[in-house]
Every structure is written in structure tokens, then in C-alpha cells.
Amino acid sequence: MIIGKVVGTIVTTISHAHFKHHRLLVVQPFSLEEGDTSGDFVALDNSQAGIGDTVLVLREGSGARQVLNNKDACVISVIVGIVDSVSIA
Amino acid sequence: MLFGQVKGTAVCTQKYPGTDGLKLLLVQPVDKHLKPLGGLQVAADVVQAGPGDLCVMVRSREAALALPDIKFVPVDLTLVGIVDELNVHPDGEFNYTLKKGLNQFT
Numbered sequence: 001m002i003i004g005k006v007v008g009t010i011v012t013t014i015s016h017a018h019f020k021h022h023r024l025l026v027v028q029p030f031s032l033e034e035g036d037t038s039g040d041f042v043a044l045d046n047s048q049a050g051i052g053d054t055v056l057v058l059r060e061g062s063g064a065r066q067v068l069n070n071k072d073a074c075v076i077s078v079i080v081g082i083v084d085s086v087s088i089a
Numbered sequence: 090m091l092f093g094q095v096k097g098t099a100v101c102t103q104k105y106p107g108t109d110g111l112k113l114l115l116v117q118p119v120d121k122h123l124k125p126l127g128g129l130q131v132a133a134d135v136v137q138a139g140p141g142d143l144c145v146m147v148r149s150r151e152a153a154l155a156l157p158d159i160k161f162v163p164v165d166l167t168l169v170g171i172v173d174e175l176n177v178h179p180d181g182e183f184n185y186t187l188k189k190g191l192n193q194f195t
Contacts, residue, residue, distance in 0.1 A: 005185060008121055008177030012145065014136050015170030016155055024090075024145060024170070026121050026177055030187050037180045040121040042090040042145050051178060054194040061151045074147050074155035074169060077090050086192045 003083055004029040006053045010042065018073045025049060025079065027057055032088075043077035044068075056081035091126075092119045093146045093168065095138050099131050107159040114138060114168065116146065121177045132166040145170040 008026030012019070023045040028037065041059075046067055049055045057079050058064055064078045065071055093116035101113065112134040118126045123143070135155055138144050145168070147155055152167040154160055 003187075005183050007183060008175065010145065010170075010172055010176075011174035012170040013173050015145070016135060018155075019145075019170055026175075028121070028183070028185050030185050032187055034186050037185060038120075042092065044090075052183060061149065061154075064151075072154050072160065074151045074167070075090070076147055076149065076151050082195075084193070084195045086187060086194075088187050088189050088192065 001080070002029050002057050002059060003086060004055055004057055006049050006051050006055055006079075007040070009051065016074060018068070018070060018075060019044065022046065027055065027077070027079070030054075041077055043079050044075050045079045047079050047082055049079050049082055054083040055079045056083055090145055090147050090169075092121070092123070092172070093117060093130075093132060093144050094119050094123070095140050095142045095144060095168075096129060097140060105163055107162040108133075108164065111156070111164070112137075116144070116166070116168070118146070119143075130166055132168050133164045134168045136168055136171055138168050138171050143172040143175065144168040145172060
């Protein structure tokens with residue numbers, strides 16, 4: 001799982017049946033280095049997240065299928081939580 | 090899951106059993122600002138995308154799961170959605186850096 005920030009929304013009218021009734025969001029992973037804006041990806045929203053929210057994202061297909069309760073879901077990244085705070089030692 | 094821009098079509102006369110009738114497209118993976126990431130790749134298509142379309146793609150095992158009938162085929166990139174509208178905030182707007190100590194988000 002990774003922590004990222006929701007930076008964008010995606011609207012699709014034609015999409016795979018497994019993506020219906022969920023929003024697609026653009027997530028930018030956090031980094032320890034200043035100015036690193038690489039590695040953005042698309043994730044399916046399962047926690048009512050919005051733009052600017054810090055989110056916990058599951059990036060593994062088997063776990064995503066378990067979360068979505070669909071054993072054939074063609075989904076890899078799912079937002080499974082909204083992060084309140086992170087402490088770095 | 091990632092973005093891809095359709096650049097062209099690929100035609101194969103000889104294909105692995107189970108992949109017959111599959112539409113293959115040449116796609117350029119792109120980032121959130123639509124800048125190219127790496128080289129062209131071939132993706133299977135289940136949403137009838139055309140050249141120039143911006144799409145959402147899935148990789149790995151899930152690419153084969155996106156296909157309609159046979160789920161155990163050698164496919165590792167599939168287009169699963171056509172993007173009609175993309176709204177991305179600029180990089181300076183949010184802070185993506187985790188600092189030492191407590192980072193409060195709410």
C-alpha cells in the first residue's frame with residue numbers, strides 16, 4: 001500500500017463493466033524528496049475521496065478484487081482509506 | 090492503472106489460441122500531464138477506442154481479466170476506459186513531500 005494525494009478526476013462514459021459505480025481518480029504518491037512529482041497513476045475510489053485528500057492506496061490486484069468483492073475485477077489500484085496524519089521519525 | 094494515448098493499430102494474422110479476434114492498439118503511456126512515459130506499447134482493447142483517444146489501461150494479470158470471455162491468455166496491457174474529461178490540478182498546488190515529524194492532513 002502507498003500514501004498519495006488525489007490531484008485529479010477522470011470522467012469516462014465508455015469503460016469496463018467492473019469500473020461502473022466507482023469514480024476514477026489521479027493519485028500522486030508522496031515522496032521524502034522535495035519536488036519529486038513522478039509516478040502518478042489512476043486509482044478506483046472506494047472511500048469517497050476527493051481532490052486534495054491524502055489517501056491510502058492498495059496497488060495489488062488480488063487485494064483489490066477482495067475489496068471490490070468481485071473475483072474477476074480487472075482493477076489494480078484501489079483507494080482504501082483517507083489518511084489523517086503521518087509521522088516520520 | 091495508467092493513462093495511454095492511442096497512436097495506431099496492430100494487426101496479427103497468427104495469434105495465440107484464445108486471443109483470436111482481439112483488437113490490438115499501439116499506445117503511448119502518458120503521465121497526468123499527458124507527457125510520454127517510455128516507448129510505444131501494444132494493448133488489447135475492450136472499449137473500442139480509436140487513434141488519438143486518451144484511455145485508462147490496466148497492466149499485469151488484471152489485463153487478461155478485463156477480456157470478455159477467456160481469462161487465461163497472454164495479455165499484459167488492456168484498455169479499459171475512454172477518458173472524456175480529465176481534470177488535474179497543477180504540481181505546485183499540493184505538497185507531495187513528507188517532512189520529518191508529524192504531517193497533519195486534516
